[in-house]
Amino acid sequence: MTLEEEILRRRTFAIVSHPDAGKTTITEKFLWFGGAIREAGHVRAKTGKKFTTSDWMKIEQQRGISVSSSVLSFPYSGCQINLVDTPGHQDFSEDTYRALTAVDSALVLIDSAKGVELQTMKLMEVCRLRKTPITVFMNKMDRDALDPLALMDEVERVLGVQCAPRTLPIGNGKAFQGVYSFIDDTVHLFQPESDTGEGDIRKVTGIDDPKLDEWFDAKYLKEFRDQAELAMGAMPPFDREKYLRGDQAPVYFGSGISNFGVKHLLDSFVAVAPSPMPRHAREREVAATEEKFTGFVFKIQANTDPKHRDRVAFVRVCSGKFTRGERVVHVRTGRQVRLAAPTAMMANDRAILEEAFAGDIIGIHDPGLYSISDTLSETETLNFDGIPDFAPEHFSKVYLTDPLKSKQLQQGLRQLSEEGATQLFYPLSGPIPVLGVVGVLQFDVIKFRIEEEYGAKCRFEGASIWQARWVVADNAADAEALQDLAAFRAEHLFDLAQDKKGNLVYLCPNEFRLQTVEKNYPKLRFDKFHVA
Numbered sequence: 001m002t003l004e005e006e007i008l009r010r011r012t013f014a015i016v017s018h019p020d021a022g023k024t025t026i027t028e029k030f031l032w033f034g035g036a037i038r039e040a041g042h043v044r045a046k047t048g049k050k051f052t053t054s055d056w057m058k059i060e061q062q063r064g065i066s067v068s069s070s071v072l073s074f075p076y077s078g079c080q081i082n083l084v085d086t087p088g089h090q091d092f093s094e095d096t097y098r099a100l101t102a103v104d105s106a107l108v109l110i111d112s113a114k115g116v117e118l119q120t121m122k123l124m125e126v127c128r129l130r131k132t133p134i135t136v137f138m139n140k141m142d143r144d145a146l147d148p149l150a151l152m153d154e155v156e157r158v159l160g161v162q163c164a165p166r167t168l169p170i171g172n173g174k175a176f177q178g179v180y181s182f183i184d185d186t187v188h189l190f191q192p193e194s195d196t197g198e199g200d201i202r203k204v205t206g207i208d209d210p211k212l213d214e215w216f217d218a219k220y221l222k223e224f225r226d227q228a229e230l231a232m233g234a235m236p237p238f239d240r241e242k243y244l245r246g247d248q249a250p251v252y253f254g255s256g257i258s259n260f261g262v263k264h265l266l267d268s269f270v271a272v273a274p275s276p277m278p279r280h281a282r283e284r285e286v287a288a289t290e291e292k293f294t295g296f297v298f299k300i301q302a303n304t305d306p307k308h309r310d311r312v313a314f315v316r317v318c319s320g321k322f323t324r325g326e327r328v329v330h331v332r333t334g335r336q337v338r339l340a341a342p343t344a345m346m347a348n349d350r351a352i353l354e355e356a357f358a359g360d361i362i363g364i365h366d367p368g369l370y371s372i373s374d375t376l377s378e379t380e381t382l383n384f385d386g387i388p389d390f391a392p393e394h395f396s397k398v399y400l401t402d403p404l405k406s407k408q409l410q411q412g413l414r415q416l417s418e419e420g421a422t423q424l425f426y427p428l429s430g431p432i433p434v435l436g437v438v439g440v441l442q443f444d445v446i447k448f449r450i451e452e453e454y455g456a457k458c459r460f461e462g463a464s465i466w467q468a469r470w471v472v473a474d475n476a477a478d479a480e481a482l483q484d485l486a487a488f489r490a491e492h493l494f495d496l497a498q499d500k501k502g503n504l505v506y507l508c509p510n511e512f513r514l515q516t517v518e519k520n521y522p523k524l525r526f527d528k529f530h531v532a
């Protein structure tokens with residue numbers, strides 16, 4: 001296979017959902033269709049509930065699939081699927097935000113009984129920021145679901161993306177009868193727990209085909225026909241160009257637990273989802289099929305062995321091919337580094353990658369060199385657009401309880417913030433650093449790690465901060481905007497801080513104050529995301 005063929009067959013994506021919408025269930029079915037696990041239900045049965053990284057590693061040993069804590073990789077229908085794993089718990093959603101910068105598309109799962117939930121909205125903001133193409137799967141149709149048109153209307157309103165239904169359900173809950181596919185005018189009759197995941201698929205001539213009346217209950221069929229007519233009248237047909245621009249989302253309906261509609265989703269997804277997209281660097285746009293290797297670090301994970309303080313940097317390959325042992329340039333420092341493979345860290349020789357292509361995710365040993373957003377490049381000096389920092393929502397001041405360990409505390413905080421485990425703010429008006437996190441559980445992890453890995457005992461104290469916003473002059477060339485910036489700085493000194501890169505951050509005490517400063521300083525921006 002040529003380099004280009006290898007790259008074009010990659011599909012790198014993440015599943016985005018609110019907890020409990022069915023991500024684990026659908027992931028498992030995907031792996032099963034990909035032949036990566038022999039028995040769907042195996043993972044859940046084995047672990048009781050959710051599977052964790054170590055469970056994945058166990059699966060890897062048993063089934064010989066390539067697994068890292070960051071990506072599940074398996075061949076399917078001539079493609080190489082890279083499903084970038086995202087932490088299930090919403091308190092670690094910052095990791096998910098970052099993972100979304102490493103994918104080419106996203107699959108949004110929605111619980112059809114509940115509609116769009118909070119976590120999905122937050123994650124979709126990130127997708128929108130990057131114009132990531134998204135596909136929507138309305139799950140749990142075997143439960144009493146909201147009206148399909150109302151569900152799509154909510155997606156359009158709340159998530160800000162136009163919906164193009166590719167299937168529509170016939171009935172729901174106990175009366176769920178199947179779905180109609182507009183892709184090829186077929187009906188898929190609902191069969192719980194179908195062995196093949198294919199279901200009973202029948203070709204028809206259109207939604208008015210009289211054969212449908214023989215197969216479906218009249219009441220639900222009428223409901224479906226009405227909805228289908230409305231949908232066809234009011235909603236646009238699927239347009240791949242719009243989808244690739246992130247303006248339109250194809251929508252599917254099904255039931256993950258019953259393995260119904262999942263294969264159809266995967267097949268249709270693989271057919272339209274983008275192969276590795278070009279990446280924007282400060283210097284130029286880099287096409288995935290270029291011959292020379294480039295990549296960027298989107299996640300850093302501390303090794304499970306705290307004594308060695310080893311870390312793994314996860315790199316999204318942006319162009320070309322990576323070969324194990326190759327020397328590349330770490331652009332930020334200008335140093336030559338030799339790339340060792342990820343899974344060496346997992347003590348499983350079989351999983352060591354010998355080569356990887358644009359679209360793949362590799363984990364490399366990090367001796368403390370890498371930071372999130374770093375670029376690696378075979379020869380050329382390139383700086384890929386940085387991964388944004390996301391406005392944290394919980395804040396703590398950090399007090400050292402053992403004064404002799406000040407250096408260790410500083411080092412721990414610095415390294416943990418480089419790793420992306422927390423954001424670190426230095427108030428302009430005092431010496432006590434403030435930690436900002438997206439999920440409150442992150443604090444427990446940080447406190448534990450600072451004590452265990454850096455030997456510094458510390459105390460966290462809540463800070464009365466509502467949100468952090470990066471303050472920038474809308475137009476840096478505008479003298480008035482710069483004056484505004486200086487005035488704002490003087491007026492709000494006690495609520496201002498610098499982030500780890502020295503950018504000005506407003507630690508905003510409440511929503512009302514934010515609205516006031518936005519009104520009073522129209523030439524300033526108070527950004528929720530910040531790209532380094």
Ligand code: G4P
Pocket residue numbers: 017018019020021022023024025026044048049088139140141142143254255256257258
């Ligand atoms: P998550 O990873 O997004 O958090 O969701 P997960 O797959 O763990 O699913 C959450 C719950 O929803 C699970 O039930 C799962 O069985 C159920 N579920 C997933 N898809 C469907 C579906 O299509 N229909 C129905 N009716 N339920 C679905 P649980 O009781 O929490 O766990 P378990 O006892 O089934 O393991």
